Amino acid sequence: MTARVGVVTFPGSLDDSDALRAIRLSGAEALPLWHGSDSLDGVDAVVLPGGFSYGDYLRCGAIARFAPVMDEVVRAAGAGMPVLGICNGFQILCEAHLLPGALIRNDVRTFVCRDQGLRVESDRTAWSSRLDVGQEITIVLKNGEGGFVADADTLERLEGEGRVVFRYTGGNPNGSMNDIAGIANERGNVVGMMPHPEHNVDALTGPSLDGRPIFASVLDFLATRV
Amino acid sequence: MARVVVDVMPKPEILDPQGKAVTGALGRLGFSGIAVRQGKRFEIEVDGEVTPERLADIDRAASTLLANTVIETYDVRVETDVAGTVDADAPTALGGTDHPGHTIDHLNEETV
Numbered sequence: 001m002t003a004r005v006g007v008v009t010f011p012g013s014l015d016d017s018d019a020l021r022a023i024r025l026s027g028a029e030a031l032p033l034w035h036g037s038d039s040l041d042g043v044d045a046v047v048l049p050g051g052f053s054y055g056d057y058l059r060c061g062a063i064a065r066f067a068p069v070m071d072e073v074v075r076a077a078g079a080g081m082p083v084l085g086i087c088n089g090f091q092i093l094c095e096a097h098l099l100p101g102a103l104i105r106n107d108v109r110t111f112v113c114r115d116q117g118l119r120v121e122s123d124r125t126a127w128s129s130r131l132d133v134g135q136e137i138t139i140v141l142k143n144g145e146g147g148f149v150a151d152a153d154t155l156e157r158l159e160g161e162g163r164v165v166f167r168y169t170g171g172n173p174n175g176s177m178n179d180i181a182g183i184a185n186e187r188g189n190v191v192g193m194m195p196h197p198e199h200n201v202d203a204l205t206g207p208s209l210d211g212r213p214i215f216a217s218v219l220d221f222l223a224t225r226v
Numbered sequence: 227m228a229r230v231v232v233d234v235m236p237k238p239e240i241l242d243p244q245g246k247a248v249t250g251a252l253g254r255l256g257f258s259g260i261a262v263r264q265g266k267r268f269e270i271e272v273d274g275e276v277t278p279e280r281l282a283d284i285d286r287a288a289s290t291l292l293a294n295t296v297i298e299t300y301d302v303r304v305e306t307d308v309a310g311t312v313d314a315d316a317p318t319a320l321g322g323t324d325h326p327g328h329t330i331d332h333l334n335e336e337t338v
Contacts, residue, residue, distance in 0.1 A: 058291070058292070059294055062291065062294065063291075066291070094296075095294065100296075101296065102294055102296045102297045104236075104240065104241060104243075104297060105241075105243040105244065106243065107241055107243060109243045109246070109247055147241070149240060149241070149296075149297060150296070151296075175241065
């Protein structure tokens, strides 16, 4: 049976269409989900896309985190459903405490938009199993508030438990502690990352196809679980 | 009508790029030897008295939504006697501007 992967659209989401397209290209069925719904419509995995949900009012992701659909996302994530938060989605996952830490304004005080080098640090998550540890990939990065911060204990735990999934290479673009670009929860089903793999799935619009394995990974994960 | 004020500040150890930018701009204007950290102030108008229960509610609102306690601290305090007591002729502290909106009833104003 074809896996069904949902993408939540919040008011102010920008990359929901690209995420849906990336999922379709990976061979899964892509389902749009609405922030105001209290159902995930039976999807097997969820992507929280990039953008500026609720205009980034208060803090990035702070209001989206309490959208009706998020109750279900939090519940499903707790039950092991794969959830990927991209950029604003990462911020929402941190605000929802599905992932530790927080994202603050870039230390460079400017919006950063570039093809970003990343090093894969973990292949033991639902969203990175198709990648190899140590592999260098290039993914689009575009954010104003992408600096990952966490207290020393949390950082030590993330590093010690192998929960850093992606690390920036070729210079830290936003002041993220330990050059962290993406992390996972303990179980590895929830991943948040600032770079945008959904923009790197088609040679026409990206310098690499390095986003594809990320969406392919979750299909492998779902296939082995059923 | 009473007012409760919630101040939210980035924790001291958290980088504050906005504060740094403001500090830099002030330095260029000749305001040297100062460092600014920028936070947020929430003015919460409360219908009726501010009871301990009401205050506890607002504290919960602050820790749930207004502040992200991973990176921010917050402070809740009651501002005394607001409605109709602002004396336009009274000097304000340190020559600051009188804060507008004291007589506006935000609780009952129409929202779009």
